[in-house]
Amino acid sequence: MKRQAIFVLAFVTAFVGNTAARADSLASALTSAYNNPGLLEQNRALLRAADEDVAQSVAATRPVIAWSASADRSGTNATGEWVRTNSATLSISGSLTLYDGGVNRLAIDAQKEVVLSTRQTLRGIEQTVLLNAVQAYMAVVREREFVRLRESNVRVITQEFRAAQDRFEVGEVTRTDVALAEARLAAARSLLAAAQGSLAQSVESYRLAIGRAPGAVTAVSPAPVSQSVAEAKAFAVRNNPSVLEGQHSVAAAELSIRRAEATLKPTVTLDGFLATDEDSDESAQIGLSVGSTIYAGGQISSQIRQLRANRDASRAGLHLTQLSIEQEVGNAYASLQVARASRQASDQQISAARVAFEGVREEATLGSRTTLDVLNAEQELLDAEANRISAQADEVIASYALLSAMGLLTAEHLRLPVQQYDPTEYYNLAKNAPTYDSEQGEALDRVLEALGRE
Template sequence: MTRSHAPRHRRHHGPRSGGFLRNAVPASFLALVLATPAGAQTLTEALAQTYVNNPTLATARAQLRVVDENVPQALAGWRPTVTLSGSAGYAEGTLRSRATNARGERVGVTTDQERAIGTVAATVTQPLYRGGRTTAATRRAENQVLAQRARLLATEQQVFQDAVTAYVNVIRFQEEVRLNLNNAQVLQRQLDATNERFRVGEITRTDVAQAESRLAGARASRADSEGSLQNARAAFLRVIGLAPTRLTAPQPLRPAARSGQDAAQIAALNNPAVVAALFDESAGRDFIDVQLSSLLPQASLQAQAFRNDNQQSIGQRTIGESVTATLTVPLYQGGAEYSAVRQARQDATRLRQVVDDQRRQASSQAIQAWETLQSARATVDSVRSQIRAAEIALDGVQREAVVGSRTTLDVLNAEQELLNARVSLVRALANVVTASHSLAQAVGRLTARDLALPVPLYDQEAYYRAVRDRWAGLGDYSAPQPVRD
């Protein structure tokens, strides 16, 4: 291609392509940051929908209710057991005895006996001392419940983070599709015009090939972004439970810490994984006492009322009551109990190390989230500067092409660079939003309560209170409970 061809080519098409690219940034930027269409679906509404309907979160709540039942099971060790037993049967036999006849002689007498036998007994057994097992098991169950509550919060945060990512990705890929679609339309018009000029001999085949190549690349980018958009929609539906409609671009959360070190310190104390590990360690120490109880004396009191009919002979009935105190002192039981105690101690040591590991992980995640957020913000500022410079450069290249100092390829490259910068801005803005929520998750502040979602909050203690001191009952006590502040 000769340089003399470029001015005529750009005079014909420069204003169209340049006009689109200059107007594209304000449109995409406002769509991501400022626009709030009527009837739009906000991120807060999406998170509220997730909180109510997400199956992963519902599963975690059900698991908490499962663990809540450990407490009444442990408390059962204080309570009496009442049993009613009975038996009924038939017996027959021959009774041999000696008697004196009318002549005063001792003779043997054989008597056949047939009788119905039966017993009935009511027994009440009250544990008095179980070696401390009940107390230790109750403490362990309480710590297990508290650990599970922390895990529920961790699940809630992860589900919310997934929802935020899915929400932002839909907006991001919608913008990328729009940018790539518009770019392909502009390049198609350029190719059409280039073919017209090639037919009249004003430009060479090289110009046409360059325009065809750039259009093919634009179509490939559009197809890729459309596929990514469909994937994002599917993730949105899976996590949130609704198909995305008119989404409103969210604002990033206010940072939950003033610096990376501050975030690390908060995470080491407040991250749900750390909290769960602390309660797991406490439960592990309590389990040592549970195992030690098998080496200590056991005491119980038993009261019984009974009736026995025809046990030895026809017409015999025994009725009575008894109260028995039992003390059992284990001396040696094969050594398995000692092994169980040693095992529990080693497990408590392991759980202590888990606490340290979780603290380090939480601190590391918090620092990484902080740095990612700062990097994303800096990227937004840099890309905005890049867009301003690319707009000026494109305008200059177009003007230089008019006077013949630039070629068609130079203009196409400048347009592509500006398009790439605008796509980068869309991605950087999305990264800022997701990074701000990741930081909140790392420090334990990405919960429905912290986000002030407009939904009734799940009461973690409702089922626990309903079953803790319940002595009997097979009902479902997981019905919705009043929200606790």
């Protein structure tokens, strides 16, 4: 059983150690996370789909031109003989809405607001990806430090155990002291195995968030945050992607109401066609049609009421989002202050605990302290060092969480060396609803082909 445990520890250590050959800064990890295909690519595609809704709304304001061709063969038998007749017709028709009360124009404006809302959703996803990367990076930093600390702890307690054995052999301590040291050594080895397991799990989380295994991670300083909590909250309410997304959703809901109300107005349509048959006889027609709905069983009125209810829900949701963002900023700010204070206190605790441990160990060699006193002093030093490691990681994570709540955890603000995705590039090509054979349509095809190869 003991040999099996040693084999498992060796395997975990080798697994973790193989990832540490390459230097890996937080900036490089964030860069990899941004470029890692997955959540960002999915939401960029959803944004392009929303861009196409604008193009389709624009297309609804343009003429619809269609052609048709038919060929028939018929026969009659009125005199006892079949008389067969062949006919063929080729026609082209067109239709254009001249006036619809603003329905189509309001549809375009509403879809534009949806696009702006979806852009903010993508921006929020970008922040989520980068914050997940920060958390994964700091988890690896923390767990590697814990493993290092536990390894050092095992070495120290092994020395204490051997010293207790030597003192027992010369009659300075009892068997109880040796047993205490042996039990503490077994516990230290167990905690080392647990720390190595946690590190292996952190490596897997890192791989998921960033797209590759971690290298030799380096120490990280907290992100600079100079605003007070009140200033941070005010800035977040103006800049957080969730708030801006909600504002555009409310605007889109307002336009949808106006569009539904506009359907009650009359519609004017221009229609025409040109046809020719097998005898080259031609016919043509052009005309205007005007009409509106008089009664639809209450459907339109119900739709308007429904859209107003949805608008009210969007407004309430926006208010709740603002409150949630303010709370998120306050929580992140409080976590940052707590982690900072904890780190400072841990530094002082470590300094005092180290002096105490060295003093107790020296006194034990003189016979005025027991083995248990030495082990307890070493445990206090270990706990202090572990608290500092956790506080340092928590401080970094809280600082970046505060940036995220303020809407600043983006590749642009962090100045990451990446090719940033421009959400307007595809929109500008697609918004006018180009056809396949147009210059813009061909440009869109090239963009989509390039995205498919990435």
